[in-house]
Amino acid sequence: MSDHAHSHGGSEGHEGHGEEHAHHGPEHYVRIWVILLVLLAISVLGPMLEIQVITLVTAFGIAVVKAFLVCKYFMHLDVQPKYVLYFLTVALAFMLLFFFAVAPDVMNHEGQNWTNVAAQEHIARALAEQGHGAAGEAGDFDAAGVFATTCGPCHGAGGAGDGAAAAALNPRPANFTDPAFWADSSRTHEHILTVIRDGGPAAGRSPLMAAFGAQFDEAQLEALARFVESLNPNAQ
């Protein structure tokens, strides 16, 4: 249909004959290759201006143009039966569908009545690390923050056993804000520490509670255990 609209008119002697062989000579392929290389050069040089719009246009706009050239002139997609193009396009369209339907969940970190605390805190921590270099590891350990990101998915950010994953777990994750939890006299400081370090089964508790000994050093585990104990409503 739009064959001629897209062709590189001037540079070609055979234009307008509507003959497929016009596109088939080796010189023609070499010409396309040269165009591709020029485009490649532009897409590399464009971002050096360090203007975001130009970067995006030169990087992705040119990628689309290059892909178009390869599809049309190297793969000869235009001379295949029409349905080939249709089903390839449909496959691509499903991927756009996938992107746009999943993006609200994965890309947004907050929305109508919800917040992805874990992602926000991860980003904040990572950006802070980049700012400070690699320093500031052990000294200022933020037990509350680590609790929210590491323990929060199950135990809830506030420790009430209501994390996002809690509904799917059986037995349910412990609710540290429940006085009944602390009424059990076996829950000593040592016990809490053991469960965090070696996991639930090590202390005869739920097998769903994982071991975190590998992620934190003793001082950090100690801080985490103290934070958990601070959630005990009777302790305050």
Add this chain to the structure above:
Amino acid sequence: MMKPVATTRSAAGISTGMLAVWWLLASEIVIFGGLLASYIMHRLAHPEWAEYASHTNTWIGTLNTFVLLSSSLSAVLAHHAAEKGDGKKAAKYLLVTIGGALTFLVVKSIEWSIEIHHGYTITANGFWAFYYVAAGIHASHVIVGAIVMGWVAWYANQNRELQRVEMVGVYWHFVDIVWIFLFPLLYIAK
């Protein structure tokens, strides 16, 4: 083994082999599509990834893009020769294409060694995890393509099964196109 009559029919107006290759590409589009969609979502949602991405080496990426674009040219020239019925020439061009594939892989492995040496391993963070998996799956396609082209070239050199030159060529152009998109996604957009 003789080919079944079924293979030689073309009720859909296209050779059976080419039809299968197009469907193969459709399935590849969704494999790479799912992976890249996941990557783009994370990339847009994580401002801290910009800093991670700035450590990729644009020049090595450019070199590899150049290698793949050029190998695509030799693949299409092989197809051209096969259409003319010149199997020997087609085989030669395919060997050049295989050379391109090997160059790509060598450059890639040097690049990865440097990066791993600097501590940018697959477990370093989310960006590098996607970087290695996306480029790794693409590289595995390069390897498969090189092997299949060797097999096709072997036949073409004896002037047999020349229609396969076009099929493997189309597959190769697709591998090229995937890289055309991986290149800005992983190297340029920083």
Add this chain to the structure above:
Amino acid sequence: MASQNENFFLKYFWSTDHKIIALQYMFTGMAMALIGGYFAYAFRMQLAFPGAEIPLVGVVTPHEYNAFVTNHGTIMIFWVAMPVLIAAFGNYLIPLMIGADDMVFPRLNRLSYQIFLLSAIILVASFFVPGGGFGGAWTAYPPLSADGAYNLTPLGASMWVTAVALEFVAFLMGGINFITTAMNSRAPGMKAFDVPIVIWFIVIASILFMASVGPLIAGAIMLLFDQQIGTGYFDARTGGDPVLYQHLFWFFGHPEVYVVLLPALGIVAEIITVFSRKKLFAYKIVLYTAIATGVLSFFVWAHHQFIAGIDPRMANIFTVTTVLISIPIAEMCFVYIATLYGGSIRFTVPMLWALAFMAEFLIGGVTGIFLGASGADIYFHDTYFVLAHFHYTFFPIAIIAVFAGITYWFPKMFGRMMSETAGKVHFWITILTFNGIFIPLFVLGAWGQHRRIYSYEHFPDLWELQPLRIFATTCLVIMLLAQVIFLVNFFVSMLRGKKAGNNPWRANTLEWTVPSPPPHGNFETLPVVHRGPYEYSHPDHDEDFWPQDAAPAAESAS
């Protein structure tokens, strides 16, 4: 064509003949169904008699319970429904029904079966490695599936993912083969609307599979790396997103339902036309409806995630699309009923199965509407109501339609008839006990009973309903025992059954014009097609069937 001195191994294990490969898929699928049924027996017995010593199993530990439930689901969908409905029937029927001598890529076909077999072996082997089989549910959600410290099956989980990924590769190869064969190798004269519906549906299903499985293949690689290398794609602590996995899974997982449903519907279409001696009502509408269903099935997946923490605005959209998709399926049911209307119906065993399919699937479809509404789903999610709902869809698909297909094409596959009496006994026991299993589970689910719980002893208000669980388990045991009738009937008929002849059902489609079983190469002379597949009781023809390749008598025009 086939060389005469093929030995037994080459003939049955290394064959490129589409019929042998189809039977390989079918027998592998049947063997896997027995394993899946055994798992169901084990965990249902545990639920009915918690902690008891179960015959043939022993005491089921909580860990084993999880592994049984997980692998029951995985096996029944990926290693029973898929291989039998798509691969076995697809392989057997496509070349025969379109009048070709084989699939277009016979060696690719053989390779796809071998990869499939390898995947089945890996899955079964995962039960014998340290830690045992994977127990993180057939959906394998992270974080549970992504970390050996959580699921306690570091090896089993990775073998599970590997097996599933290999299985996908096998079906991608098979699918490309099916699509290409059906598109390109139709007999001369066979136009698009002369293709039997079952072939169309298998092809549409293969396309759906191909277009949806990609993200999950990527997801499986990511999950495997999370498990084994320690990347964090799905780990919120390192900036990953566990919900992303759910999307990757269900973007494939929901179209997958239609991937297995469509071949089942196709088999039913073939059978009801033959046994009501009537043309399929509205061939083109059936076809367009199937295509619409296929497209729509890509727009509904997030209804599995209503309470998984997805954006609530998305939940609204997905509720609408989910409820919409019941329209084409309902239409399909109406079309089939219209086909039956005014036909001269024969209640043979395949016909009974086909009718049962429609009745039982209807229940599955109607209960799905409750779950598709995001508000109601907050209550029903992850209860036995969901479980009973999808068993009312999957059981008709993977079991009832498969029995319909096997009993219908058995004469063609093995050249002999199955016993009608044994078939009917088997049919009625299976159908009655099936309802006996799952109707109580609807009640339990509406009562609030959650899935994936080892024992309900510690839930006083659920424990009251224990008699329902015992009833369901009893029905299951009877149903499993009834399958012995089928297996005996199957193997005895294969050896001793009445000779079937070429066309025992007096059907029109091309596979019935060749000897039973068809020789390698299928047709002595490749057929030419003159009419559509459903010309039963045609006014211009004396007999009540009119084979597709029968040359028009005398009249050259019209």
